[in-house]
Amino acid sequence: MSDSKHFDQESPQPPKNGLILLQCLIFGLFCVFALRLWYLQVHLGKEFAEKARENQLRQELVYAPRGLIRDREGRLLAVNEPAYALGLVREDCKDVDATLAQVAAWTHIDLDELKRRFARGRKRVKPFNPLILVPDISYDLLAVIETNALFWPGLEIVIRPKRHYPQGAVLSHVLGFVAEANEEELERDPGLYLGDAVGKQGLEFVLEKRLRGKKGLDQYEVDATGRFLAHKVVRAPEAGANIDLSIDLDLQEFAARELEGRSGAVVVLDPDNGQVLALVSNPGYDNNAFVLGLSPEQWQALRDNPRHPLQNRAIQSMYPPGSVWKLLVGACGLSEGVIIPRNTVYCPGTYRLGQRVFRCWKKHGHGNVDFKRSLVESCDVYYYHYGERLGVDRISRYAFDSGFGKLTGIDLPHEKKGLVPTREWKRERFGEPWQGGENLNLAIGQGYTLVTPLQVARFVGALVNGGTLYRPNLLLDAPADAQAELPLSEAHRELIVEAMVATVDDPHGTARRLHRKDARMGGKTGTAQVVKIQGEDRLDTYEMPYSHRDHAWLASFGEKDGRRYVVVVMVEHGGHGGSAGGPMARAIYNHLFGKE
Amino acid sequence: MSPVDRRLFTHMNWSLLGIMVLLFGVGVMNLYSASGFRLEEGMAVNPFYQKQLLWGLMGCGVMVAVLLFDYRHLKTLAWPLFVLTICLLAAVPLWGKTIYGARRWLSFGLFNFQPSELAKISILILGAKILARGQEPMGFKQLAAITAVGLVPAALIVVQPDLGSGLNLLLLLGGIILYRGLTARVLKVLAVAVPALVPMGWFFLHDYQKQRILTFLNPGNDPLGAGYHIIQSQIAIGSGGLWGKGFLSGTQSQLRFLPEKHTDFAVAVFGEEWGFVGMMILLALFCLFLASMFATAKEAKDRFGSFLAAGVFFYFFWQILINMGMVLGLMPVVGIPLPFISYGGSATMVNFCLIGLVLNVSMRRFVFKQT
Structure with missing residues (x-):
């Protein structure tokens, strides 16, 4: 039987203007892109080739020191010390799994935890920038890693400022503390990067905006094999504001x-x-x-302390x-x-x-x-x-x-x-x-x-x-x-x-x-x-x-x-x-x- | 069952099929280069080209399935398919899976499915069915009616949020409307109203979308962030020069300066390695590809078939225009892939399926008589 009976017959004529439109579009597409391609590849081709071949640009963020906190006499209450962080440049790393396993062996950090950090970092860090695996490593470990650096390409020591509170517990409730930004904070605040410290408690939290400062930007020129050629400061880092407290x-x-x-x-x-x-x-x-x-364990101990130190x-x-x-x-x-x-x-x-x-x-x-x-x-x-x-x-x-x-x-x-x-x-x-x-x-x-x-x-x-x-x-x-x-x-x-x-x-x-x-x-x-108090007599305090x-x-x-x-x-x-x-x-x- | 009519084969738009196979081949070859020296995980080659081949084979199966029935049956299926699409789109915010902050996927155990892809097919069929009726150019009333139909799925997609796919849908429908033709009065009003309304759309954009447009206007502003894509893709293409750097020799892509090089920016890898000559051949292939769809639209047996072919034409036309425009720095960065060149599973399947539709129209352009 014929299929045709099922379908109502309509005019077989396709719209004439529509057909003209399609032709024009094809023609226009070809002309515009052909011109643009000629402009980019032939007219500017040499300049772009120059840029690509010799002067590959890489940019790196420069840490801005966090503002100091001082008491009313100018005595330091919160300072920055250099900390050595261990980063991984994915592009230079030959075998990520093996490298992570080695880092786990050195630092005694759980391998799964390192893998999680790596997976999180991959979304945010460009492959040619160091992805921070361990935010703070000891001098001993630093020596071990530097000695073995040759065998583990991609591992890089990044020197960053680390917060230190000389008085510790005496001012802990006033100053609070900074700690590594978590996923939620990174999501909310585009000024934060993986591994950055952010105020979590106390004045460090409340004054975060004033204390943080602005990261700088350094530009490196690298050749096609990734070697550094030249260095230029695009934007100098701006230190965070220093804050003087009324505390004596x-x-x-x-x-x-x-x-x-x-x-x-x-x-x-x-x-x-x-x-x-x-x-x-x-x-x-x-x-x-x-x-x-x-x-x-430390967290557990603090939280469960019957005298509630937090x-x-x-x-x-x-x-x-x-x-x-x-x-x-x-x-x-x-x-x-x-x-x-x-x-x-x-x-x-x-x-x-x-x-x-x-x-x-x-x-x-x-x-x-x-x-x-x-x-x-x-x-x-x-x-x-x-x-x-x-x-x-x-x-x-x-x-x-x-x-x-x-x-x-x-x-x-x-x-x-x-x-x-x-x-x-x-x-x-x-x-x-x-x-x-x-x-x-x-x-x-x-x-x-x-x-x-x-x-x-x-x-x-x-x-x-x-x-x-x-x-x-x-x-x-x-x-x-x-x-x-x-x-x-x-x-x-x-x-x-x-x-x-x-x-x-x-x-x-x-x-x-x-x-x-x-x-x-x-x-x-x-x-x-x-x-x-029940009954007649109060007991003495010591009783x-x-x-x-x-x-x-x-x-x-x-x-x-x-x-x-x-x-x-x-x-x-x-x-x-x-x-x-x-x-x-x-x-x-x-x-x-x-x-x- | 009657034996298959030989005319089905003689009338088929073989050039369209041939060009499509060529484009797909170029795409797979290019993906081989784009993923060839991929060391992102620091591990072995990540074979995107193999996966793409696999998707292509599955796409072929879908295409053959689409050829088996007379496309005119789709007219009766148009509304039910549309309703199903709306239901699935409405289900996304309720049961959808969130990936990268957007809820676009429905999970069916083994695989994730994006109802917005189905929406493109169903709006195409429904648009062709409605607009094929009647001859005279459309007035305001008809335009408003068809726009209302299109806005429902588009709005559901935009809130996912997936502005790219939502716009794509409306552009596709708009293309078919233009193909049908509008009265001179409507055209005049639109010519005034659209440029006036576009700036108002600014207020509906997300911050990151506004940022992209601003970055497009001044890419140097944010060279590490949003501007990075634009700058690096132009360097890659421009450095290809007249003859290109040769297959597998693109320094920009091999050194991983180029982002998204196997998806949205895949054509930049091609441009770097094959140069102006290669790009002109690719551009010509795309134009021939569109031209052979135009041929089917012109010679189709009925207006529904013609409109179907025109719809598919626009589906590909917009994607080529937007993706190449973005890669060549003529448009802001929008996450729309280049058909057959960019890696993408569901997109490849949909592409093959739609080409199947056009082939179906071309096969049955003679008046069928029972033998």
Whole structure:
């Protein structure tokens, strides 16, 4: 049967103009490309042949040194040292598998790991440029490889700058570290090349753009056999910017020594501009180890260390503020007109709310307590009394306005906000309404409230400097950044500062250990309970297991010869604030002001 | 079954077949040179030319299969094939495989399949079917209708992202539309509108695509990165001179200065080794290749056949234009291979398949009568 029946007959005529178009296209294609070919191959042929035959261009990147980091006196905190990297030029390598196996034998790096690196590098590195196999090799190995270089064509030693932190753990939480860029970072940032170091933590991470600098470009002329003929600098490398920190290295090292053996943090601020003079978190870690690349065992050990050395306790650990919080509740009560400074509250040692009995830390009570004495002797009952009258809404709003429950904005990554509880927060978190008794715990800094040592330091700084909350600042040349004003009248602020001074100077004051005749000192201690106390009697600190011991706080300021400092000491499970934090803070003031 | 009609063979476009075999031969030989001294892995020769030969043999099988049935059956298959293509394209973002950051492949266990290749074939058949109807030049309405049909698969391909293949598809369809003819009014409007709209397309490009265009305009800007391809390919071709450096003697390609030398820039290897003379012969072969497709389009029995042949013509024409334009530094770098010269498995199969279609049209150009 015929196929034709299945198909509807249409005009057999192909479009006439269409056919003309096809012919024109063929003709045009031929003419354009023939002309271009003649131009490239015949007209310019000799020039191109010249370029190809004699002057093959190869370009190589020149490493730019990363900016140095210095303390406020110009002492070096992060420097560059030469490191010897082992690279492989694929084009010159006769047998990659054998070469990789040899490198594995020399360096004791797993062969599969080397193969992975090689496979990753092939996508990014031109065959005539060295693909970095091992970012840092020892001098001994360097000698071995150089001696054997003849037998392993393609292997090349590349000298690059390597980051070094002379102080190691003392500044690890501030500086952070650089390490080799991972796949994701290479993908995201076209300025990075395989084997480059990039800031991963701390200031190295935050200031990456300023520190990195720009790679230079060198051009080599090589002949057709790959020999180098001439060298020209196309673009000189631009070093990264040097950065001066507000940190005082001596002070930082001194404070770190004071904290040795304890877990905790020390913050020293200049209250008048927010500059951070010391930011210590103990225990620290050796950030140089990260630069070389951590072994899985080293990483495991750091991560599983029960004392969490990677944690920056000054900005990432959140603690109940304990009695330090009374400064804030007192300020709130004064501002709201609820607390009248002269009025007294009688403290019998307990405070009753409904069926519940709340205890003062002083078992037999303080007797009649006015505002000043409430801070000097840290009377709990006084604050139970006013906490009940102020209520959670007013206290938490005041806390937010004073910079708690939000980031301080310091130039470090992964800062924690802390926690200021509100009715809404409690309902969302626990599905229960706010209880009246919780107002009382809130007022003495127990319960849900969590703060970081840096937040406390900033708050005390504002009390001292006339009421301005400055952003804590680590860079020496950055201008002071006033974020907010404390919602507190001048008279009330002075009242609180006076009470802090009395806390040091009064023989009953909880911070009397700070007392010195040649300077005006003020402070407030805090002892934050970690475990709820059951039963009548408190155990002494040394009788309790370590993890049940109270956190010790000491928030203080000192002023001598026109110089003012805020020092906040926080010791995890240190016991009583005055006895654990006091001697440390005193030593720090001795360092700052000289011995009395 | 009736014995095979001898006229099927006498009418077949033998010159097209011959030229194609010649081009393929040149391509394989050139790949032998391009991969001959390949030491990229520092290991033995990587035989791209062998693989290409294998793909060619498989392509021949596909081509013979395409010859076996009357091409007019394709008219009934056009829409179902189109719908299948759309379904496969739509499946890519859901189940596709990501290679080099683009999701273009569907994995069928043993092999990966790029639905955008099938899209080229199915849009060609559907375009030929729709446009072969009617005689008079097309007005706005018809143009809008056919463009809408083409935009669906094109958009699905562009988001993969594969701008090259998406554009290729639209150019292919555009070619068939031009072959059909447009009314003078439409042509006038397009002549004004297209140059006005092109700059707006800039905002839809990815950064790397913008970079390529900027680099094309000033290759010295980024000699190690995007400009590297353009500079090195021109040095390779230009240094070939009048007579070339001889087979297997291209210093640029052998020293691995030339990137992508077995795929997109394969013709640069040829230009370096065979010179202006060789390139002119290759260019002439390509023009004859196109001319013999033109012959089939002209002599086809019906308009559908003619449009099919014209569609295949445009399929190859654009690729030759864009690839050679890129290699010769007349166009920005776009990842489009040169038919039969560049290495590529699925592209080779599709090329053979489409040539099979044109041969099919040419074989059956006599009015079939039952014997």
